[in-house]
Amino acid sequence: xxxxxxxxxxxxxxxxxxxxxxxxxxxxxxxxxxxxxxxxxxxxxxxxxxxxxxxxxxxxxxxxxxxxxxxxxxxxxxxxxxxxxxxxxxxxxxxxxxxxxxxxxxxxxxxxxxxxxxxxxxxxxxxxxxxxxxxxxxxxxxxxxxxxxxxxxxxxxxxxxxxxxxxxxxxxxxxxxxxxxxxxxxxxxxxxxxxxxxxxxxxxxxxxxxxxxxxxxxxxxxxxxxxxxxxxxxxxxxxxxxxxxxxxxxxxx
Amino acid sequence: xxxxxxxxxxxxxxxxxxxxxxxxxxxxxxxxxxxxxxxxxxxxxxxxxxxxxxxxxxxxxxxxxxxxxxxxxxxxxxxxxxxxxxxxxxxxxxxxxxxxxxxxxxxxxxxxxxxxxxxxxxxxxxxxxxxxxxxxxxxxxxxxxxxxxxxxxxxxxxxxxxxxxxxxxxxxxxxxxxxxxxxxxxxxxxxxxxxxxxxxxxxxxxxxxxxxxxxxxxxxxxxxxxxxxxxxxxxxxxxxxxxxxxxxxxxxxxxxxxxxxxxxxxx
Numbered sequence: 235x236x237x238x239x240x241x242x243x244x245x246x247x248x249x250x251x252x253x254x255x256x257x258x259x260x261x262x263x264x265x266x267x268x269x270x271x272x273x274x275x276x277x278x279x280x281x282x283x284x285x286x287x288x289x290x291x292x293x294x295x296x297x298x299x300x301x302x303x304x305x306x307x308x309x310x311x312x313x314x315x316x317x318x319x320x321x322x323x324x325x326x327x328x329x330x331x332x333x334x335x336x337x338x339x340x341x342x343x344x345x346x347x348x349x350x351x352x353x354x355x356x357x358x359x360x361x362x363x364x365x366x367x368x369x370x371x372x373x374x375x376x377x378x379x380x381x382x383x384x385x386x387x388x389x390x391x392x393x394x395x396x397x398x399x400x401x402x403x404x405x406x407x408x409x410x411x412x413x414x415x416x417x418x419x420x421x422x423x424x425x426x427x428x429x430x431x432x433x434x435x436x437x438x439x440x441x442x443x444x445x446x447x448x449x450x451x452x453x454x455x456x457x458x459x460x461x462x463x464x465x466x467x468x469x470x471x472x473x474x475x476x477x478x479x480x481x482x483x484x485x486x487x
Numbered sequence: 488x489x490x491x492x493x494x495x496x497x498x499x500x501x502x503x504x505x506x507x508x509x510x511x512x513x514x515x516x517x518x519x520x521x522x523x524x525x526x527x528x529x530x531x532x533x534x535x536x537x538x539x540x541x542x543x544x545x546x547x548x549x550x551x552x553x554x555x556x557x558x559x560x561x562x563x564x565x566x567x568x569x570x571x572x573x574x575x576x577x578x579x580x581x582x583x584x585x586x587x588x589x590x591x592x593x594x595x596x597x598x599x600x601x602x603x604x605x606x607x608x609x610x611x612x613x614x615x616x617x618x619x620x621x622x623x624x625x626x627x628x629x630x631x632x633x634x635x636x637x638x639x640x641x642x643x644x645x646x647x648x649x650x651x652x653x654x655x656x657x658x659x660x661x662x663x664x665x666x667x668x669x670x671x672x673x674x675x676x677x678x679x680x681x682x683x684x685x686x687x688x689x690x691x692x693x694x695x696x697x698x699x700x701x702x703x704x705x706x707x708x709x710x711x712x713x714x715x716x717x718x719x720x721x722x723x724x725x726x727x728x729x730x731x732x733x734x735x736x737x738x739x740x741x742x743x744x745x746x747x748x749x750x751x752x753x754x
Contacts, residue, residue, distance in 0.1 A: 242592060245588065245591050245592055246592075249577065249580065249588055252579065252580060252584075253579045256579055256618075257579070320573065320575060320576075320577075320578070321571045321572070321573045321574070321575035322575045322576065322577055324541055324569070324571055324575065325569060325571065325575040325634070326592075327540075327541055328539040328540060328541055328564060328567065328568075328569040329564060329568075329589070329592055329593065330561065330564040330565040330593065331564075331592050486541060
C-alpha cells in the first residue's frame with residue numbers, strides 16, 4: 235500500500251503540475267504582487283526608511299518572500315476547491331488508489347510552484363541590487379525554512395479548499411496571511427512602532443522568520459530566533475495538518 | 488446472494504434532521520441494467536454515493552460484487568466505477584491525458600493503447616489532443632463515461648448519465664450502456680427520465696421519500712395499474728422523433744467545437 239501511495243501521489247502530482255505549467259500566468263500573478271511591493275518600497279518609500287542597512291532591498295527581501303508564499307497558497311486552495319466542485323475529487327476517491335494521495339499531490343504541487351515563484355522574486359531582487367555573501371549552507375537553511383513555512387501554510391490552504399463554497403472564499407483566507415508581514419519587522423524595524431503594535435509585531439511568527447532569514451543572508455550569527463521561527467512554522471504545520479485531515483475525513487467517508 | 492452484483496438491505500441515511508433514506512432494499516443481478524428512478528431529492532445520488540464508498544450509511548448493509556461497502560471499501564473500489572452527475576473530467580488536461588491518467592492510476596497494462604482504443608470507440612480521436620475545456624457537453628460526457636470503463640470494472644454506477652445532453656448524444660449513451668451490459672457488466676443507473684428507464688433497464692425501482700415503493704420489470708410495473716383500456720388514438724410523432732428525423736443520424740454534430748459554448752451554458 236505504501237508503494238501504491240507514492241506511485242499514486244507521483245501520478246496525481248504530475249497532473250496538478252500540468253495545471254501550473256499550462257497556466258504560467260498563475261506563477262506570474264503570484265510573483266507580480268510581491269515584486270510590485272518590492273519595487274514600491276525600495277524605490278518610493280525606501281529612501282525615507284532607516285533600517286541601519288545600506289541596501290534597503292537586502293533588508294526587505296525576506297519579508298517579500300513570505301508575502302510571495304501567502305499569495306501562492308491562495309491558489310492551492312483554489313485548485314483544491316475546483317477539484318471538489320468538478321467532481322474529479324470524488325472520481326479519484328471512488329477509484330482503487332491510495333486516497334490520501336489526492337491531497338498530497340496538491341500539497342507537493344503547492345510547494346514546487348511556490349519555490350518557482352520564490353526563485354522568480356529572488357531573481358528580480360538580484361536585478362534590483364540585492365546581494366548576499368551567504369554560502370551554500372546558509373542558502374540551504376533559508377530554503378529549508380521557506381519550505382517548512384510553505385508546507386505549514388499549504389495545510390491551512392487545504393482546510394480552506396476543502397471547506398470553501400466559492401472560489402472567492404477559498405482565496406480570501408490568505409489575505410490575513412499576506413497582511414501579516416506588514417505588522418512585523420519585514421518593512422521597518424519594530425522598535426519604531428508604538429508599544430502595543432510593537433508587542434504584537436515582535437511576537438507574531440513572521441518577525442522571527444524574517445529576522446532569521448535576514449541574518450542568514452547577511453552572514454550574521456543567527457540568534458535563538460531561529461528556534462522561535464522553526465517552532466512557529468512546525469507548530470502551525472502540525473496544527474494545520476491535524477485540522478486539515480479532520481476536515482478531510484469529515485468530507486469523505 | 489453471491490449471484491447478485493449489488494445487494495442493499497435496510498439502508499438508512501440522514502443529513503442532520505433530514506431523513507433521506509428510510510430503509511432501502513434492493514438487489515441487482517449480475518450483467519443486468521438496473522434503474523433507480525425518482526424525482527429530484529429522492530435520495531438516488533445518496534444511494535450511489537454510499538455504494539461507491541464516498542458516504543457512510545447510518546444503518547443497513549450494502550454489498551457490491553460480494554464486498555461490504557462499510558468493511559471492505561478498498562475491495563469495493565477495485566470492483567466499481569462511478570460516473571457522477573457532473574462530468575468529472577480534468578479541464579486542463581487533454582482528453583487523451585485524462586484517459587491515460589485514469590489507466591495509470593488503475594494500473595492497467597498499456598495505458599496509451601487503452602486510451603487510444605477508448606477515444607476511437609467514443610468518437611473522440613480527433614479531439615484527443617485538445618484540452619477538455621474546449622469540449623462540448625456531449626463530448627465531456629462521452630469522455631467521462633470512457634474514463635469509467637478503464638480497467639473493465641464489473642460494476643458501473645451511472646448517476647443521471649444523460650442529464651444536460653441533447654437527444655442524439657442521449658441515444659449514443661444509451662447504446663453504450665446496453666453494449667456494456669451485453670458484455671456482462673452490471674450497470675446501476677439513476678435517472679429522473681422515465682423514458683430512459685423504459686429504454687434501458689432490465690429492472691426498475693422507484694425511490695420515493697426514502698423508500699423503494701416499486702421494484703420490477705417494466706411489464707411488472709405496468710401491471711400495477713388497472714388493465715389498459717383499448718382506445719383509438721391518432722399516433723402523433725413525438726418532437727424527439729421529428730428532431731431526430733430532420734437532422735439525420737449520420738453526423739453526431741457534437742464534435743463541433745462551436746457547440747461547446749451552448750453546452751457549457753447548459754451545465
